[in-house]
Amino acid sequence: MMVQLSIMPISEDKHLSKPIAKxxxxxxxxxxxxxxxxxxTLIKGEWQEVMNVAKKCHEAVREDFDRVTTQIKIDDLKSGDISFDDKIRAVEEKAEMEFKK
Structure with missing residues (x-):
């Protein structure tokens, strides 16, 4: 399973790299x-381990802020495993070109 995790503290501070680094x-x-x-951040792993990590990340950022939004997108391929690069290559093949990296 591949997950995209995005955690955003709601804050007037425009510099949020510290909680993201955490x-x-x-x-x-x-x-x-x-x-x-x-x-x-893209994360690969089994359901429970990825969800446990997402929860820990959310809770860690939440310690320092009154409000935090967390978005999780899940790509769960039943027929097997696919790498981050495989997904990009598949689109490049369809487009018949290599994209900037």
Whole structure:
């Protein structure tokens, strides 16, 4: 399963990299495969382990803010595993071009 996790503290502070770094550190320490992007973090793993990590991240950021929004997008491929790069390559093949990385 592949998940895109995006946690956003609601705050007047425009610099939110510190709470995001706190969440990404939790993901890193989980040992799950992940990829940090500008709009969220992609995480690969089994349902329970990914959801446990998402919960820990949300709770860790929530400790420092009155309000936090968390978005989770799930790509659950029944027929097998697919890598982050495989998903991109599949679109590039259909477009018959390589995209900027």
């Amino acid at each position: 969440a990404v550190k939790i993901i890193h320490e989980s040992g799950l495969e992940y990829k940090l992007t500008p709009m969220g």
